[in-house]
Amino acid sequence: MTKTSAMDLKSFIEDVPDFPQKGVIFKDITPLLADAKAFDETVRRMAEPWEGSGILAVAGIESRGFLLAAGVALKLGAGVVPVRKRGKLPRAVYAESYSLEYGTATLEAHQDACPNGAKVLLVDDVLATGGTAQAALGILERIGGRVVGVSFLIELGFLKGRDRIKGYDARALIAY
Numbered sequence: 582m583t584k585t586s587a588m589d590l591k592s593f594i595e596d597v598p599d600f601p602q603k604g605v606i607f608k609d610i611t612p613l614l615a616d617a618k619a620f621d622e623t624v625r626r627m628a629e630p631w632e633g634s635g636i637l638a639v640a641g642i643e644s645r646g647f648l649l650a651a652g653v654a655l656k657l658g659a660g661v662v663p664v665r666k667r668g669k670l671p672r673a674v675y676a677e678s679y680s681l682e683y684g685t686a687t688l689e690a691h692q693d694a695c696p697n698g699a700k701v702l703l704v705d706d707v708l709a710t711g712g713t714a715q716a717a718l719g720i721l722e723r724i725g726g727r728v729v730g731v732s733f734l735i736e737l738g739f740l741k742g743r744d745r746i747k748g749y750d751a752r753a754l755i756a757y
Contacts, residue, residue: 588618588619588622590613590619590622590623590626590734590754590755591755593610593612593613593616593619594608594609594610594612594613594735594755595608595609595611595612596608596609597609608706608707608735608737608757610645610706610734610735613734614648620652621652623649623652623734623754624649624652624653624655624656625656626754627649627652627653627704627732627734627754628652628653628656628657628732630730630732630750630752631657631702631729631730631732632656632657634700634729635700636657636659636700636701636702636729637659637660637695637696637699637700637701638654638659638660638661638662638694638695638699638700638701638702638726639651639653639654639657639659639660639661639662639701639702639703639704640661640662640663640664640690640694640695640701640702640703640704640717640721640726641661641662641663641664641704641705642664642688642703642704642705642713642714642717643663643664643665643666643669643688645705645706645707646664646704646705646706647661647663648706649704649705649706649732649734650662650704653702653704653732657702659702660695662690662691662694662695662701662721662726663690663694664688664689664690664703664717664720664721665688665689665690666686666687666688666689667686667687667688667689668689669689670689670690670691672691672692672693673691673692673693674689674690674691674692675689675690675692675720675723675724676688676689676720677716677717677719677720678716679712679713679715679716680710680712686713687716688713688716688717688720689720690717690720690721690724691724692723692724693724694721694724694726695721695724695725695726696725697724697725698725698726698727699725699726699727700726700727700729701721701726701727701728701729702728702729702730702731702732703717703718703721703728703730703731703732704731704732704733705717705731705733705734706733706734706735707733707734707735707736707737708731708733708735708736708737708742708743708746708751708753709737709740709742710740710741710742710745711740711741711742711743711744711745711746712742712745714731714733714742714745714746714751715745715746718731718746718749728749729750730749730750730751730752731746731749731750731751731752732751732752732753733751733752733753733754734753734754734755735753735754735755735756735757736753736755736756736757737757738756738757739757
C-alpha cells in the first residue's frame with residue numbers, strides 16, 4: 582500500500598544563485614537534511630516505490646547522493662555502493678567520464694561493488710542534464726548490476742536529463 586504525506590519537501594530546498602558558477606542556480610538540500618522529519622520523509626518516499634522488489638544494493642552518487650542512498654538502503658534492507666569521483670576508491674574500478682551543466686567529470690565504482698545480476702537502485706539528489714546518472718548507470722551495468730530504478734530527490738526538467746536515461750524507471754520527488 583502506498584503511503585502519502587502532506588509534507589512539502591520543496592519548502593526545505595534553498596536556491597543559491599551563481600553557485601558553483603555564474604548563471605547556475607544551485608538547489609541546496611542541506612536545510613532538508615538538517616530537519617530530521619523532512620529527511621526521514623524524503624528517504625521513506627524515495628525508497629517506497631521499490632519496497633519488496635528484492636534490491637540488494639543502493640548506489641549513491643558522490644556526494645549528496647551518498648547521504649540519501651544510505652538512508653534508502655536501510656529502508657530497503659540493502660547494501661550501499663558508493664559511486665565516487667575519480668581517484669577516491671582504493672581498489673580496481675570501472676570509470677565513466679561525462680559532461681554536466683558546468684564542466685566535465687569522471688565517476689568510478691569498485692569492479693566488485695555488487696554481485697553479478699544483483700538488483701540495484703541508483704540514488705542521487707538532482708537529475709539535471711542526466712550526464713552524471715548516465716555515467717553511473719554505465720558503471721553499474723559494467724559491474725554486472727541489474728538497475729531496476731533511479732530515484733532522485735529533485736528533477737530539473739528544463740534541462741531534459743530524463744532523455745539521457747530513457748529505458749530506466751526514473752522517479753523524482755520534487756520537480757522544477
